[in-house]
Amino acid sequence: MQHRQALAGGAFAVTIGLGVGLGLWASGGDGSPADPAQRPPDAPSAASASPTRSYPLSQAPRTIPAVRSHTAARGPGWRPAPGDRVVVSDPSLADEGRLTAGELGLSYAGRQNDVRAGDVQLALSGGEGGNPESYTMTVRAGRVTISGPADAGVFYGTRTLKQEVHGGGTAPEGVVRDEPAKPRRGFMLDIARKPYTASWIQDRIRELGDLKFNELGLHFSDDQGFRIESDTHPEVVSANHLTKAQVKQIVDLATSRHITVVPEIDSPGHLGAVIAAHPDLQLRNAQGVPTRGALDISKDESASIVDDLLDEYAGLFPGGYWHLGGDEYQALTVSDPEASYPQLSAAAKQAYGPGGTVSDLTTGWLNDRADTVRNHGRAPRAWNDGFLRSTSVQPAKDAEVAYWTGKEIGARQPAGYLDSGRKVINYNDEYLYYVLGEPQTFVYPTGERIYKQWTPRVLRGTQAVPARYDAQILGGSFAVWSDRAGAQTQDQVAAGIRMPLRATVQKLWDPGQPALSWAAFKALADRLG
Numbered sequence: 001m002q003h004r005q006a007l008a009g010g011a012f013a014v015t016i017g018l019g020v021g022l023g024l025w026a027s028g029g030d031g032s033p034a035d036p037a038q039r040p041p042d043a044p045s046a047a048s049a050s051p052t053r054s055y056p057l058s059q060a061p062r063t064i065p066a067v068r069s070h071t072a073a074r075g076p077g078w079r080p081a082p083g084d085r086v087v088v089s090d091p092s093l094a095d096e097g098r099l100t101a102g103e104l105g106l107s108y109a110g111r112q113n114d115v116r117a118g119d120v121q122l123a124l125s126g127g128e129g130g131n132p133e134s135y136t137m138t139v140r141a142g143r144v145t146i147s148g149p150a151d152a153g154v155f156y157g158t159r160t161l162k163q164e165v166h167g168g169g170t171a172p173e174g175v176v177r178d179e180p181a182k183p184r185r186g187f188m189l190d191i192a193r194k195p196y197t198a199s200w201i202q203d204r205i206r207e208l209g210d211l212k213f214n215e216l217g218l219h220f221s222d223d224q225g226f227r228i229e230s231d232t233h234p235e236v237v238s239a240n241h242l243t244k245a246q247v248k249q250i251v252d253l254a255t256s257r258h259i260t261v262v263p264e265i266d267s268p269g270h271l272g273a274v275i276a277a278h279p280d281l282q283l284r285n286a287q288g289v290p291t292r293g294a295l296d297i298s299k300d301e302s303a304s305i306v307d308d309l310l311d312e313y314a315g316l317f318p319g320g321y322w323h324l325g326g327d328e329y330q331a332l333t334v335s336d337p338e339a340s341y342p343q344l345s346a347a348a349k350q351a352y353g354p355g356g357t358v359s360d361l362t363t364g365w366l367n368d369r370a371d372t373v374r375n376h377g378r379a380p381r382a383w384n385d386g387f388l389r390s391t392s393v394q395p396a397k398d399a400e401v402a403y404w405t406g407k408e409i410g411a412r413q414p415a416g417y418l419d420s421g422r423k424v425i426n427y428n429d430e431y432l433y434y435v436l437g438e439p440q441t442f443v444y445p446t447g448e449r450i451y452k453q454w455t456p457r458v459l460r461g462t463q464a465v466p467a468r469y470d471a472q473i474l475g476g477s478f479a480v481w482s483d484r485a486g487a488q489t490q491d492q493v494a495a496g497i498r499m500p501l502r503a504t505v506q507k508l509w510d511p512g513q514p515a516l517s518w519a520a521f522k523a524l525a526d527r528l529g
Helices: 091-104 151-164 198-210 244-256 272-277 300-314 342-352 358-374 447-453 467-472 490-509 518-528
Strands: 069-072 085-088 107-111 120-124 135-140 143-148 174-178 184-190 215-221 260-267 282-284 290-295 321-325 379-383 400-403 424-426 433-435 473-481
Touching (some): 091 151, 135 151, 184 260, 184 490, 215 473, 260 300, 300 358
Parallel strands (some): 085 107, 184 473, 260 321, 321 379, 400 424
């Protein structure tokens, strides 16, 4: 399979007056077959019947996210039956073909020129410049053709088909034309504070793939733990961790579902697990009091250990993005950082001249880490409070802003980032933060609130930024943070995020007003599982 990650996406406006909703067909495992639906004995075979006026006009598919366009037609539609096949037009679609065949209880016939009644054909449509996540699905003459300019779009078409025939249903006659409004549709998981099993993460990947998410963020280093095996610095790794072999399986499964895994080693704060093994690198104030989770970035050794880890894991995570963190560096939360941390002040002046500040030094640290991941072909990303204001050193121009809050000291409105031309990903903590134990002012988000109130343009609080910024907002990410790790089991987390995930991706695929009411949306979710 040629995994072509969509880096840009255009939306097209379509009005569908019919109900659409969600469906996630939970299979027993990766590509495990589901029982094929049997056609009623007194009904015409979808594989042999021709569309006639005896059939009513078809209705739009009911999927999550809702398809953007469906052209109705008269005909029996398609449902899987014994003997039906999945065929492909290009060898690069073999993975998608085998997966779909296993899920629908069909045989996989590979590349075939003789497409016949009952077949599901997967095809690359050719041409340049199309959205690689777009697809067209045609149900006609008892067969299905799913085509797109790249394998990602074809895969999403198979997700639509899978949901349509869930539980013995029929893919309606007609043509679906579909593509996402936003190219980044993410789920972020904090495995540093709370370890999750590899199998649980893999189950979430299957769920995310069927819902057409395309990013999985793994925050695997924090004050409470460092959760992935390391060869360069094994001393920092927590006892309960994922092996590299497990991570490779996670990444491979994600790749097969067209999901990019975005790793995060947060720095220069949130590094308590690393500092526990290297106490000499912990930041201390002028009185010698240690600062929680903060590296002393005046020391060359601090940069060396973080760069060692970034270099090491670049080979484990081959996706195009890297999250550098950059948030909540405690040296910047005091009233006078220069007086409180004279060693940082001295290093700033040495690096940037007499006017150099601790904020300059911290921004320079983030830029240096961006250089490290950029050397591996990765695009850097950082939390919005890592983009400091009023500094002589400017954050790297290509660093994406992960906007999560407006509560930090010296907080800026989202327009402060957008006006400078930055690309932003929406992690709005008002709607998209599932924080275990509900510390501080956090409450568990609900799918209903996201569905009714949130759009990708609602970056901070409950107010949307003006429409002129829409193209700079690449998408969004729902996030699970494990602040109070014991507050929920991982099964409770899975249940708690089920509807919020579905509501989030609906708004990322199409930010317009959903056709279904929330009650109807939830009822459909409950019916489809």
